[in-house]
Amino acid sequence: MASINPRKDRDGVTIGWQAQVRRNGYPAQSKTFEKKSQAQAWARQVESEVERGVFVSRGEAERTTLGECFERYQREITPSKKPSGQGPERGFIRQWLQRPIARRIVAEIRGVDVAAAVKEMEGEEKSANTIRLHLAVLSHLFTVAQGDWGMESLDNPVARVRKPRLPKGRERRVREGEMGALIGAADLRLACLIVLAVETAMRREDLASLTWEHVDLKARSLFLPKTKNGEARTVPLSPGALESLATLPRNLSGSVFGLSADGIDSAWGRARAAAGIAGGWGDDALHLHDLRHEATSRFFERTDLDLMEIRAITGHKSLQMLSRYTHLRTVNLVERLAGAKRGNR
Template sequence: MASFSQRSNGKWQAKIRRQGWPDQSKAFQTLEAAQQWARATEREMDIGAFINRNDAEKTTFADAAKRYKTEILPSKRGKDRDIYKIDQLVEKFGAYSLASINPAMLSAFRDERLKAVAPQTVVHEINMLSRIFKACAMDWGIALPQGIPTALVRKPPVANARDRRLESGEWELLRAALADCKSQFPLAAVEFAIATAARQSEIASLTWQDVDLSRQTARLRGVNGAVTKNGDTHRDVPLSSSAVAILSGLPKAIKGKVFRVTQNALKLSWQRSVDRARQAHIHAKLREALVKSGLDDRATAAEIRALIYHKKAPRPETLDLLAKIEASDTTLADLHFHDLRHEATSRLAEKLQMHELMKVTGHKSSSMTARYYHPRATDLAQKLG
């Protein structure tokens, strides 16, 4: 039976004591509001639908996020990225109690974020919210009166499938740019990726202890030697003669990394090399166009120098030509390091059967492997004869 009392501050407190249920109390501005809450709560108890909201109302999202970072996140991969993601979510929802966060609020957050970031980023953020709410409900016993709110939030569609491979002439340009790096390891790492379909993290983590050149095998691991992206402790891959030649050309040690470069440094070297290679290609095309337009070799060279060193502004006509070439020529445009895995898988598919290919790439299903297989129509035509 509910009882009501007025506090010294003027608020009305409702108390419910019922056998078999935890005591409930809540303060309201008016007696009518207190009575309505008491009737609704007792009705839920009568039909067995009552959920104790106390913990969810007392716990803010910031509290839950902090506990998640302390107790659960350390065992997860990619925790550094997740910490940043959680901090961003705390800025938005930190002051709200868990009981007050509802699907409508999360849907509005989704729509707002889609105006600023890619759909994939929004999906990752919704997934992080879901993991925190699940930890509250399943691991910490915090009953959520509305259930896990992300369950009723539609995730934005993500079109992230890629079919990018190296096109004609791109490898020659890229190889020349990589060869200009101060270290030999970026070029060797890229060549190894094309030969083995290894991920960037697996290449950066490869140690000489996991390489057997005599048996032509290598054991690939994840970031800093941890599990691979698919959750396996490691993946043994065969090494082709070209892969063996790449490794044989590197300084060998009993212990230590094969490619003496961090994953971040490899990422930077890759992007800078792609940018340099594309710039060299575009400038070569521009040089041809300038000569065709009537400029002599000296004037053409001066225009290219002006673009590279910015000491003198090039002619407006040159800038117009440059803009047209950049818009029409896609050589080395939108090329990611992970696209090399697509390139390698497509090449290996010409020599290996599907079940063999899956062992090399580490994919758990043939459908995922198929996402990385992009045969060229001209190559298939040659097989047909």
């Protein structure tokens, strides 16, 4: 049977209402509300769930704030992620902790509250992808809380919130004369790195972590034990890729390029500026990651490799992702329609 009792201050003034539900075989449940009607509604819901045999204790979820959950998530879950992803995730959590929603009891958070946070982020001119990454962390927190932290009564509010639409993917290809200008402006290490990126579609992190022990020039391949999608991959090497690697001197560290991911970005930025190629985020800018688009497109334009063979080289997890990285030049399609065969140009 439920009981609804007033909560009074020292002067005897009612400042809230406490609902209590006790049933044999179930832990006692209690919660305080501002209004008596709210307490009565909560008590009826709990009693109904007990009678239907679907009751799940709300105790933990109803006394823990979202901020406290995020702090626990950062202690217990974030360290289990890939090292490259821990820093960005901590940044997302830090921003969530600064928002008013972090002070809310986690059991009370609804889709409308998450939607309000999304509007805040849009007002801060965060990109659609950045907002989606914030929401992904929040959603995973609710999943962990439901499954691992004994908060089975929680409902994930992120699932019902409209996600910002991602902009159309970049279609920037390396233009005529740009490869020569970049290589001419780069030192030996970066020049070889640029060639290898265009010949293999390797990501920046893969290039930064590449060591000589995983390069086999005789077998014309290199091995990536740890990639972004979590799967190891063996990458076959073209004649151009082999030549670039053979040109590089070895060093005691064992690193092929001796550059961190940030170091690659810095060296790329300097070479791009020296080559007179636009940076920034405009359509005319050329990013290091655009070399992955260029390489993938060239596999389709210049080789007879089929879809699955190209996917095996690039490491895309799905054919849909592979298609996003493929931007074929119209002139090549025109030549193919006229009967031309694919091959080196």
